[in-house]
Amino acid sequence: MRGDRLRFWMLVLPGAAFLVVFLVLPLLSIVVFSFWRTESYQLIREWNIDNYATLISDKTYLRFLMRSLVMAGIVSLVSLAYAWPVALFIARHGGRYKLVLLLLTSAPFLTGEVLRVTALQQILGPIGIINMALQNFGMESVEALMYSSTASGIGLTYLWVPFMVLAIYLSLLNFDFDLLEVAKVNGAKPWRAFIEVTWPLNRAGTAIGIVLVFIPTLASSVTSQFLGGPDGALFGNILSHQFGATGTWAFGSAMGVVLFAISLAVIGIVWRAIGDFRRSGITIKGLEG
Amino acid sequence: MTINMSRIVQTLILITLYVFLYAPILYVVYVSFQENSVWPFPPALTGQHYESLWDQDVYRAGLENSLTIGVGTGVIASLLATMAAIAVLRYRIRGRAMVAALFLAPLFVSHVLIGISSLIFNKSLLGLPGNVGSAILANATYATAFAFLVVLAQLARYDWRLDEAAMVFGATPSVTFFQVTLPLIWPAVFGAFIVSFLLAFNNLEISFYNLGATPTLPTLAWGELRHGISEELYALAALINFAVFLLLGVLYVLLRTGFLKIDYRVE
Amino acid sequence: MQDTVLHLQGASKRFGSTVAADSIDLAVGAQEFFAVLGPSGSGKTTMLRMIAGLERPDSGRISIGGSDVTNLPPYRRGIGMVFQDFLLFPHKTVAENIVFPLRMQGMAETAKQENLEWVLNLVHLTGLEKRYPHQLSGGQKQRVALARGLVSRPALLLLDEPLANLDRELRKEMEIEIRRFQLELGIPFIYVTHNQEEALIMSDRIAIMRNGRIEQVGDKLDLYHNPGTAFVASFLGSPNAFEGRVVTVQDRHAVVDWFGNRVDARVNGALGAGDTAACFVKSEKIVIRPLSGGGDGLLSGVVRDIIFKGQYADYIVALDGKREIIVSGPPQLGFRRRDTRVVLSWGVDDCDAFAAGR
Numbered sequence: 001m002r003g004d005r006l007r008f009w010m011l012v013l014p015g016a017a018f019l020v021v022f023l024v025l026p027l028l029s030i031v032v033f034s035f036w037r038t039e040s041y042q043l044i045r046e047w048n049i050d051n052y053a054t055l056i057s058d059k060t061y062l063r064f065l066m067r068s069l070v071m072a073g074i075v076s077l078v079s080l081a082y083a084w085p086v087a088l089f090i091a092r093h094g095g096r097y098k099l100v101l102l103l104l105t106s107a108p109f110l111t112g113e114v115l116r117v118t119a120l121q122q123i124l125g126p127i128g129i130i131n132m133a134l135q136n137f138g139m140e141s142v143e144a145l146m147y148s149s150t151a152s153g154i155g156l157t158y159l160w161v162p163f164m165v166l167a168i169y170l171s172l173l174n175f176d177f178d179l180l181e182v183a184k185v186n187g188a189k190p191w192r193a194f195i196e197v198t199w200p201l202n203r204a205g206t207a208i209g210i211v212l213v214f215i216p217t218l219a220s221s222v223t224s225q226f227l228g229g230p231d232g233a234l235f236g237n238i239l240s241h242q243f244g245a246t247g248t249w250a251f252g253s254a255m256g257v258v259l260f261a262i263s264l265a266v267i268g269i270v271w272r273a274i275g276d277f278r279r280s281g282i283t284i285k286g287l288e289g
Numbered sequence: 290m291t292i293n294m295s296r297i298v299q300t301l302i303l304i305t306l307y308v309f310l311y312a313p314i315l316y317v318v319y320v321s322f323q324e325n326s327v328w329p330f331p332p333a334l335t336g337q338h339y340e341s342l343w344d345q346d347v348y349r350a351g352l353e354n355s356l357t358i359g360v361g362t363g364v365i366a367s368l369l370a371t372m373a374a375i376a377v378l379r380y381r382i383r384g385r386a387m388v389a390a391l392f393l394a395p396l397f398v399s400h401v402l403i404g405i406s407s408l409i410f411n412k413s414l415l416g417l418p419g420n421v422g423s424a425i426l427a428n429a430t431y432a433t434a435f436a437f438l439v440v441l442a443q444l445a446r447y448d449w450r451l452d453e454a455a456m457v458f459g460a461t462p463s464v465t466f467f468q469v470t471l472p473l474i475w476p477a478v479f480g481a482f483i484v485s486f487l488l489a490f491n492n493l494e495i496s497f498y499n500l501g502a503t504p505t506l507p508t509l510a511w512g513e514l515r516h517g518i519s520e521e522l523y524a525l526a527a528l529i530n531f532a533v534f535l536l537l538g539v540l541y542v543l544l545r546t547g548f549l550k551i552d553y554r555v556e
Numbered sequence: 557m558q559d560t561v562l563h564l565q566g567a568s569k570r571f572g573s574t575v576a577a578d579s580i581d582l583a584v585g586a587q588e589f590f591a592v593l594g595p596s597g598s599g600k601t602t603m604l605r606m607i608a609g610l611e612r613p614d615s616g617r618i619s620i621g622g623s624d625v626t627n628l629p630p631y632r633r634g635i636g637m638v639f640q641d642f643l644l645f646p647h648k649t650v651a652e653n654i655v656f657p658l659r660m661q662g663m664a665e666t667a668k669q670e671n672l673e674w675v676l677n678l679v680h681l682t683g684l685e686k687r688y689p690h691q692l693s694g695g696q697k698q699r700v701a702l703a704r705g706l707v708s709r710p711a712l713l714l715l716d717e718p719l720a721n722l723d724r725e726l727r728k729e730m731e732i733e734i735r736r737f738q739l740e741l742g743i744p745f746i747y748v749t750h751n752q753e754e755a756l757i758m759s760d761r762i763a764i765m766r767n768g769r770i771e772q773v774g775d776k777l778d779l780y781h782n783p784g785t786a787f788v789a790s791f792l793g794s795p796n797a798f799e800g801r802v803v804t805v806q807d808r809h810a811v812v813d814w815f816g817n818r819v820d821a822r823v824n825g826a827l828g829a830g831d832t833a834a835c836f837v838k839s840e841k842i843v844i845r846p847l848s849g850g851g852d853g854l855l856s857g858v859v860r861d862i863i864f865k866g867q868y869a870d871y872i873v874a875l876d877g878k879r880e881i882i883v884s885g886p887p888q889l890g891f892r893r894r895d896t897r898v899v900l901s902w903g904v905d906d907c908d909a910f911a912a913g914r
Contacts, residue, residue: 001629002612004380007462011376012388015369015433023395023430026406033409085302093296099544101303103537108310110484111533112491114510115526119313121514122320122523129316132328158309170442190295211397219399222493226514236401243405243498253409256402267397454643456630457608457714458704459660472647 027260034254043249051254061238065258068235071149071224072217075156076164079213080206082157083164087205088198090165091172102169109162113222120155121146121226147229155223160216164209171205207274215263235259314530321523338524348525351504354421355490358505361425362432362489367482369429370436375470378444379452389441395434403431404498411499424499428489435488436481443477443544476543483540487533559586561712561744562607567616569602576602578768579616584712584746584761589738591755591776592748593791594765600748603765604714607746609633621711631660636705637714641721642697644689650700651685657708675707678737695726706737712744719754731757752792756780764788784824786910789836796839796881799912802831809904815879819854820902821909833909839884841906844871844898853899855881861894873898 034051037044055061090101108116123129125146175198183193199206221236228234239259242252324333342348373392377385395403407427451473455465489496493507500508506525513519564582568575577599584590592600605611607618609630618626625633636657644653651672658668676682679699689697698718705713715734719727735758738745749755755762756776763773764787772784783789790797800814808823812833821835847856857875869887874880881900 001456001610002627003462003629005382008376008380008382008385011372015373016388016391018365018369019391019395019430019433022407022426023398023403026410027398027402029410030402030406082302082306085299086306089299089303093299099541103541104307105310107533107537108314110487110491110537111314111526111530112493112507112510114493114507114514115317115491115529116313118510118514118522118526119317122317123313136328158313161306162310215397216399219401221401222511236399239401240494243408249409252405256405259399260402263397263399448641448643450639450641450643451645453610453630454637454639455645455656457610457633457635457637458657458708459631459634460656461629461631464660469645 030253030256030260033250034257036250036253038248038250051251054251055254055258061235061255064233064235064238067149068218069262071153071156071234072214075153075160075217076210076214078153078157079161079164080210082161083168083209084206087165087168087172091169091175092177102166105165106162109159113159113220116159117155117223117226120151120158124151124154124227146227147232149228149232151227151229152224152232152234155227156217156220159220159223160213163212163216167209167212168202168205171202171208175201203274207270211267211270214266218262218266219259314526317523318527318530321520321527338520339528342521342524342528345521347504348506348509348521351506351509354500354503355506357421358424358428358492358496359486359490361421362428363482363486365425365429366432366436366485366489367440367478370433370481370485371440371474371478374437374440374444378441378447379449389437392437393434395431396438398431400431400492400494401498403427404495407495408498421500421503424496424505425489427495427499428492429485431492431495432485432488436485439481439484440474440477443480444474447474476546479543480540483536487536491529491533560584561586561621562746563617563619564603564607565617565619567603567606567613567618569606569611569613575768577606577613580768580770582763582770582773584744586744587742588744588761589735589759590744590746591759591762592746592765593750593752593755593762595750595791597767598765599768600750600765601716602768604716604746604748608635608637608714634708634710635712635714636708636710638701638705638716638718640717642689642701642718644697644700644704646689648688649685650681650687650689650692653689653700654703654707656704657710661708671707671709675703678706678740679703679733694722695730698722698726698730702734702737706741709741710743712746713738715745715747717749717751718747719749719751727754734758756792764791781905783836783908786834786836786912789908789910793838793840794882794884795836796842797834797836798879799832799834802827802829802833802909804829810909812909814855815876817855819907820904821907822905824908824910827909827911832912834912835907835909837902837907839870839882840868841902842881842883843901844873844883844885845901847897847899853901855900857881857898857900859894859896859898871898873900 033043035047035049037046037048037050086105090098090105094101179197179201180193183197188196219236219239220234221240224232224234224237235255236259239252239255242248242255319332321338322332322334322336324335324337370392373388376382377389404427407423407430411423447470451469452465455469456462460468491507493511496505497508497511506529510522510525513522513525560583562582562584564580567577567580569577580599580603582603592603594600602611606613607620609625609628609632613626616626617624620633620635645656648656654675655668655672658671663671672685673682676685679702681696681699681703684692684696684700689700692700701718705715718734719730722730731754734745734747738758747755747758759776761774762776762779764771764779766787772779772788774784779788780792783792789795798814800812800819803811803813803818805811805823805828810821810823810827810833811818812821812835814835819835821833821837827833843853845853855875857873857880859871860874860880861872863870863872864887867887868884871883871885872880873883883900
């Protein structure tokens, strides 16, 4: 109908403009600031690449970065392993309760990172229930449960697994489960059917889920701050320091840029690995072309 | 027989996930009502933690700010996201895939980056100090992506030919929207509002960088957490969890009735 | 000649590289029940949407009631429409659905009520005003859709395969009902369908569409008995199709050689001796007689199977090892057994020949 193009852009422009001004521009400005310098809590407009030089040369930062990358990777994989059966179950056998089950999975996420870490501390901490129970029954408390990378890992998985479930679930919505019947009839055992049929056709969902978990985990600071202990600091912690205690905004911006660049790289890698999106099953009805 | 086994195993996995997710929360709720928060056995019920929560001004202020941020973000995000979702689904314009990608992009940017970038942007380039307003705007960028997803997922089931039918019968596009489209999709929009509200209400990093000293419930909770045990914190956690579940319950009812309307072809 | 209510001149529309409508010319008069028949992809729905205003033609003009509506949006065209999936507003009651067009016109309350009552009577839906669409049966929904299309007594009513989603019984019933409505209201109905039976039952005139163009338009009986193109001949009725070589042509009478047999055909278009002709003879026009009756015919064969259809039967006659012809006739023809030898014949006007390759 005539006028459709106009209507489209009129509806889209407010949101798009908003996002550009309040998301894209600020992100771009960080890039700019990363090339400046901070002195006594003031940003000085002297162009230089010292920040990046420090980041690359100083082994400590690299170490934190690696630690974060590894943590993010592990958390993503664990979440993946956990989320798949759950999403599969809900999509396949949820029936009338699909929405309920899904909301129940996502609900904890909406309560905020701090509260969830609080809850975890209550369970895992030195005076959390597990250790207290052990003590009460005359046993030694398990140090490793708390203030360790394991604890951080558990905490991060706890936080972000709902995202993974959601992403895979959305992909499964468009998946024709009858295909599994076909596989079964042709002699495929359940695990085989999964590998040959379900997994490949839902690669998009898996990819999105991984990205949705990996990126926030990479940047996380709160969880590791409380669960990670002295050795558990991650890249995100150092990053937030730059904007808190030390006030070195320029350096922090450089760190932020690095973080962002890695996030983009991860998205790119995953995008590539997935290949043709349409073959892997993601279609929001009506969104082709 | 094999089918039953795998079904049982799957159910078990599902249950363990829910236990994993909810056990900590339920435990916190339990503890918030106990006198002894370290080893709360045998149970000794008390409401004193809630009382002390209520008595402290700083929590009141935090609640106020969080509510403001939540509502502000909810309104902005749900409006922008709904408009975009309608546009993307209704009109087959070239470039709509790009638009969808733009609106989903914030999901892939970490909170920290959003928080600090908006802080720096406001302070250095615009000369504005961080305040509740800028916190709302920063939260809205992130929340809009979520709202977009929620509305998109619901709207995908809407039959746009209903709009065409209305127009053939004499309704102008705006009349069509208010008489036909909106009455059918408003649960989705409201759902988007609820999700955006909750995200902003409970957000730490984005709000923190923009507000600094101004308290919000999450920043207060964070502060408490750094000091170790705090019974008020558990009471707060219990309350917020309750609120979240209440709102999600509302969301659920809305979406269910929404399904009934939109899926009119299902007999 | 009736007044022309709907007039399309050279209306064309393409989507990307596909031509959905190719320079369509059409004129529909005031009292006509006009069917647009064609296979899917023929462009009939596109044409209907252009008339409704839901698609804008790339070129050409559309006028309704004498005024040019080509650039008018759908909500200003004053027409009614019935959609394939009914498209009733799920959040409105039957009554609210029906008076929707009247509300859009800003009609006064009493007038709305009057019109509502009138149309409810017409479609036999009185009593169901307060129900919601999901509480209605398929047939009831159909009537509500019709009522909504008719309530404002529009200049014309467009129907887009409205009976496609109904079961057979209901369809038969509604075909007659819809015809009745058209006669009572006296406004033109433009009825799009791919079901030729429907078109033949309900319409006065038919336009047959293929690949975005109108192949032939005219009185339905005329189209049926005198198809203008091979496609029309193959589309209407149950034709037997075969190709043969033209032996002689005189005026419009051709003798065609079909695997050694000489058969008569009526020539359409340019056809000369030696040309290959595509021939179509409708199954009910073939006369079938047992060989033992001493009859003479164009073709002879053996009855391979008889398919009993109640009011008539299809006789599948094997002419030789490969070729078969289907003849429709009364079920009791004196030979109800297979393997009877029979002779077949038809008149010149019963078989249409066209230049092959179209």
